[in-house]
Amino acid sequence: MRALNVTPHVTRNTTTTKKGRRSSIDGRTTRHKSYAASQKFRKRIEEAFGWLKTV
Known part of the structure; x- marks a missing residue:
């Protein structure tokens, strides 16, 4: 991603x-x-999305 100069906006898993x-x-x-x-x-x-799935 860095080579393409793109910032990933994914959730960080610290555990x-x-x-x-x-x-x-x-x-x-x-x-x-x-x-x-x-x-x-x-x-x-x-x-x-969570709400829609329960409905």
Whole structure:
């Protein structure tokens, strides 16, 4: 992604899972205001999909 000059806006997984997986998103990505804004927007979208699935 960095070679293409694209900032990934995926959720950062900071805890190690049972299988030992962690995300490779580091502080270079998460320090920007646009990342925080993207995560807030993503949360709203996920809530809407969750609500639709229950209905």
